[in-house]
Amino acid sequence: MSIFIDQSTRLVVQGITGRDGSFHAKQMMAYGTKVVAGVTPGKGGQRFEDSVPVFNTVAEAVHETRANTAVIYVPAAVAASAIFEAADAGLELIVCITEGIPVLDMTRVLPFVHERGARLIGPNCPGLISPGKSKVGIIPGNICEPGKIGVVSRSGTLTYEIIHQLSSHGMGQSTCVGIGGDPLIGTNFVHCLTAFEADPETAAIVLIGEIGGTDEQQAADFVRRNVSKPVVGFIAGQTAPPGRRMGHAGAIISGASGTAAEKMQALEQAGIGVMKRPADVVPLLKSARI
Amino acid sequence: MNLHEYQAREILRRHGIPVPPGEVATTPGEARASAQRLGGKVVVKAQVHAGGRGKAGGVKLANSAAEAEAHARAILGMTIKGLTVHKVLIAPAAAIASESYVGIIVDRGSQRPVLMVSPAGGIDIEEVAAKTPEKIHRLAVDPRYGLLSHQALGLGFALYGDVHQARAAADIMQKLYQVVYAVGASLAEINPLATTPEGAVQALDAKIVIDDNEVERRPDIAALRDVTAEAPEEVAAREAGLTFIKLDGNVGCCVNGAGLAMATMDLVKYYGGEPANFLDIGGSSKAQKVVAALRIMTSDPRVKVILFNIFGGITRGDDVANGIVQATHELSLKVPIVIRLTGTNEGEAMEILTKAGFSALTDMDEAVKQAVALAKGKAA
Numbered sequence: 001m002s003i004f005i006d007q008s009t010r011l012v013v014q015g016i017t018g019r020d021g022s023f024h025a026k027q028m029m030a031y032g033t034k035v036v037a038g039v040t041p042g043k044g045g046q047r048f049e050d051s052v053p054v055f056n057t058v059a060e061a062v063h064e065t066r067a068n069t070a071v072i073y074v075p076a077a078v079a080a081s082a083i084f085e086a087a088d089a090g091l092e093l094i095v096c097i098t099e100g101i102p103v104l105d106m107t108r109v110l111p112f113v114h115e116r117g118a119r120l121i122g123p124n125c126p127g128l129i130s131p132g133k134s135k136v137g138i139i140p141g142n143i144c145e146p147g148k149i150g151v152v153s154r155s156g157t158l159t160y161e162i163i164h165q166l167s168s169h170g171m172g173q174s175t176c177v178g179i180g181g182d183p184l185i186g187t188n189f190v191h192c193l194t195a196f197e198a199d200p201e202t203a204a205i206v207l208i209g210e211i212g213g214t215d216e217q218q219a220a221d222f223v224r225r226n227v228s229k230p231v232v233g234f235i236a237g238q239t240a241p242p243g244r245r246m247g248h249a250g251a252i253i254s255g256a257s258g259t260a261a262e263k264m265q266a267l268e269q270a271g272i273g274v275m276k277r278p279a280d281v282v283p284l285l286k287s288a289r290i
Numbered sequence: 291m292n293l294h295e296y297q298a299r300e301i302l303r304r305h306g307i308p309v310p311p312g313e314v315a316t317t318p319g320e321a322r323a324s325a326q327r328l329g330g331k332v333v334v335k336a337q338v339h340a341g342g343r344g345k346a347g348g349v350k351l352a353n354s355a356a357e358a359e360a361h362a363r364a365i366l367g368m369t370i371k372g373l374t375v376h377k378v379l380i381a382p383a384a385a386i387a388s389e390s391y392v393g394i395i396v397d398r399g400s401q402r403p404v405l406m407v408s409p410a411g412g413i414d415i416e417e418v419a420a421k422t423p424e425k426i427h428r429l430a431v432d433p434r435y436g437l438l439s440h441q442a443l444g445l446g447f448a449l450y451g452d453v454h455q456a457r458a459a460a461d462i463m464q465k466l467y468q469v470v471y472a473v474g475a476s477l478a479e480i481n482p483l484a485t486t487p488e489g490a491v492q493a494l495d496a497k498i499v500i501d502d503n504e505v506e507r508r509p510d511i512a513a514l515r516d517v518t519a520e521a522p523e524e525v526a527a528r529e530a531g532l533t534f535i536k537l538d539g540n541v542g543c544c545v546n547g548a549g550l551a552m553a554t555m556d557l558v559k560y561y562g563g564e565p566a567n568f569l570d571i572g573g574s575s576k577a578q579k580v581v582a583a584l585r586i587m588t589s590d591p592r593v594k595v596i597l598f599n600i601f602g603g604i605t606r607g608d609d610v611a612n613g614i615v616q617a618t619h620e621l622s623l624k625v626p627i628v629i630r631l632t633g634t635n636e637g638e639a640m641e642i643l644t645k646a647g648f649s650a651l652t653d654m655d656e657a658v659k660q661a662v663a664l665a666k667g668k669a670a
Contacts (some may be wrong), residue, residue: 020604027634040620077507097604099572102503103396103476107433110401126603139602140633150537155549157601160633162656181548183398210549213398231449236552239536239559248415249477255510276556279655 002130002175003117003150003195003202004093005069009134012067012091013039014074014082016048019257020097021073023195024138025052028071030142033134037061058082058089070092071127071136076100080109081121085122087113095136106184113186126156126178137177139163139176144282147172149285150196152160152189153208154181154215162208169282174202181210189202189219193237196288204285205228207265207272211237220270231289232281235260250252291500296379296498297514302480307466308492312333312381321362324380325355334361335379339519340371344413351383357513376518382493383449389482390449390465391415395469396477400430402464403462403470405437407445411482436558437467450485458491459483465488474504523586525636530582532571539564542587542625542667543597544580546571546605554599557654563662566593571605580613582619595626597661599654602633611639613634626664 011028015021016038019188025048029035037055038048055061058070070086072079072095079098085142086094094113101123113120121128127137133144143160144169153159153242159178177192179185196202205227209216216235221229238260267274273284291442293301296314303309304651313324314337325332329605336348343349348370352358369375387565391411397404408426412597419426427448431437442463462483470478477499484494518662527534533548537555541563545551548570555565561584567587570577587593600610610631617623629650631639651657 023606024604027388038627076503100503102507103501104403104471104474104504105394105435111432111434118473138448138634140603143633153549155547155553155661157547157605157633158549158553158605161550161553164632183396208443208549210552215398224639234553236549238552238556240494240552240555241535248391248392248419248481277560277590277655278553 001199002133003199004121004135004177005130009066009069009136010034010036010065011059012039012065012070012134014039014058014070014072014086015063016052016054016073017043018073022048023113024073024219026106027138027141031135033071033136034209036065036067050174053262058085058091060099061090066122067091068186069136070095072263074094074098077125078268080105083109083123084112084121087118090116091118095125096120096159097125097127097128097137098122099124101182103183106182110184110186121177122167122180122185123243125180125185128175128202130175131173137178139178143167143174147174148201148203149173150192150194150199150202150205151176151208152192152205153178154210155179155236157210158208158278162206162234162281165278165281167208171282171285174199177264182223183213188241189215193219193222193227194280197229202229204232206281206285207231207233207267209235211240211260211263212258214258217266220266220272223272230285231271232275232288233267234275234278234281234286235263235267291499291502291505291515293498294337294339294377294430294516294519295335295496295661296337296377296644297324298498299493301413301498302466302493303494305469305472307462307465307488308385309496310492310494312379312601315380317364317368318359318366320365321378321380322355322359325352325358328355328380328382329481331383332358332380333383335357335366335381336364336365336370336375337377337379338373340373343370346370356362359405370520373519384492385487386482386485387485387487387496389484390459391481392459392466392483393477393479393481394466397430402430402433405429405431405467405468406447407449407463415481419499431467437464439464444565449483452489455485455489457488460560462491464491464625467471469498473498475503476501476510484495520587523589526582526586527569531579532583532586533570534586535568537565537567539566540592541661542566542590542592542593543599544569544571544583544596546601550599550601554597554658555656557658558597558662561659561662563658563665571610577609577613577616581608581617584614584617584623584669585621588621588625593625595628595661595664597657598627598629598631599657600631600633602631602635602639605634607631607633607635608642611642614648615642628657628661628664629663642646
């Protein structure tokens with residue numbers, strides 16, 4: 001098993017004819033992901049790479065191809081609209097790679113997606129991969145190996161670094177999920193921890209956080225109460241200068257400053273092994289007897 | 291993107307929120323003329339993107355136009371938290387009966403705009419929140435319906451016992467909520483929301499932060515950006531589509547992705563070095579971005595070595611490699627470059643770099659160790 005995506009994933013690529021969309025659609029196809037449709041308004045009827053049918057709308061694509069998952073590579077100005085469209089078309093899983101979506105757009109997108117029972121991953125994320133089964137997004141497939149470590153991360157490229165460490169030491173992954181670095185995201189650490197805990201093929205979990213907000217503290221609290229599998233964690237930004245202040249409101253609302261030290265302490269108190277650098281991931285997992 | 295107080299006040303005024311008059315001055319003479327028009331007894335306030343202006347001496351009360359001119363002379367040109375003051379706001383010194391706080395911020399936890407109000411407003415609002423959190427009233431607003439009248443009025447009564455004042459405050463809260471969506475704000479704050487001895491409710495000071503992702507689609511807001519109020523290298527980085535934050539060390543870091551950029555800085559420190567900056571070249575990196583990044587980093591004479599750490603995903607290794615090669619043609623680089631590059635199009639990238647005489651590593655720890663050693667060698 002794995003979480004969120006596997007061999008049954010049937011993917012529609014929104015923005016399949018764009019620079020990034022076409023490049024990564026090819027990469028996903030080469031990896032073995034079932035890319036069943038593409039969407040670019042005005043290019044309906046064409047075929048991408050002489051095989052994948054392109055549609056004008058997501059609804060048409062879903063109707064014609066029984067796609068169950070969407071990945072979004074469209075520009076930020078139209079990305080919120082693309083998420084609305086995917087949720088309206090009844091897709092179960094929507095992965096939004098696009099960065100730069102205004103946060104106020106997301107305040108409207110998230111309740112809409114939630115009401116339609118869809119799961120959104122991202123925005124501003126690298127997507128996810130269940131090695132050997134399916135890849136949705138931009139995580140380089142060649143650095144991943146099938147296995148039993150679940151990886152969840154707020155970062156993009158830092159996730160690759162950790163996956164690379166794992167794979168080069170023979171520790172394969174069940175699923176790697178990049179949840180995105182934006183303030184408002186569809187799927188958080190706790191959602192992924194819940195899924196990994198329930199997945200029989202995941203034996204241990206790697207959690208990669210960064211400074212800002214309190215998501216890591218909530219994840220730590222959830223691990224202490226609900227996760228029986230070993231968890232190791234990394235927090236990026238130990239040397240970052242104190243963040244730009246968001247008026248008084250930022251300090252009032254969280255009651256926490258969101259520093260790396262604060263988060264590392266929360267992880268430690270929850271019994272999570274804390275890495276000082278990415279290369280520590282393997283020894284820490286080994287000490288947890290994985 | 292930060293707005294100045296005078297810009298935020300103007301936005302509130304345009305949305306029908308009562309704001310006392312005020313004028314902006316860039317010279318002591320202008321300050322004097324403004325003070326005369328406003329009746330002589332005025333406050334002179336530094337317009338700078340930093341908190342704690344009052345405590346830094348950037349806010350002064352003047353009893354006459356001559357005194358306003360003297361204060362403006364002292365404040366204009368002063369530095370507050372590293373930023374030079376180029377403008378002052380001149381506003382009438384109003385008599386204040388009470389000070390409340392009203393703020394709206396987009397909250398990660400509830401994923402909604404949250405309205406926060408407190409009857410204990412003023413400069414010590416954060417202390418109030420920490421010591422007496424019961425004095426802060428919060429409401430997560432459902433963006434589908436906006437701030438409803440009864441919700442606003444309920445919070446109005448949390449501030450004022452008098453029904454007229456509660457209604458006035460509720461009206462201001464609803465208008466402030468409209469401001470957030472109208473200008474693309476991630477924060478809008480009135481502190482203090484003051485009452486006059488006559489009972490009028492007014493916004494005396496305002497702070498608005500615009501979500502950087504909103505600026506491109508709002509040319510009217512983009513026009514409010516004051517580049518003289520920002521650090522020059524950060525302005526250059528933004529214009530090139532990069533995120534750059536200056537630090538004190540000598541290892542220049544050029545990384546794709548914010549998380550990896552921070553982890554790289556952390557690793558520089560771990561191996562005994564000091565990062566010179568945070569620099570994220572972002573996704574979809576074109577070669578020209580890399581050229582801009584190198585230009586910005588090498589403009590700091592303290593930088594002894596440039597460390598590239600690229601793990602290709604949406605960023606293609608060959609784009610970055612082309613950028614490095616192009617930059618070495620365009621700029622005369624005097625510092626060594628250490629390159630760590632792996633991921634998408636790694637093969638093509640290595641070919642480009644090798645042809646141009648560069649060598650690149652694939653291990654992050656090795657690259658950071660090399661960069662730290664080079665920085666120390668040059669520094670010694």
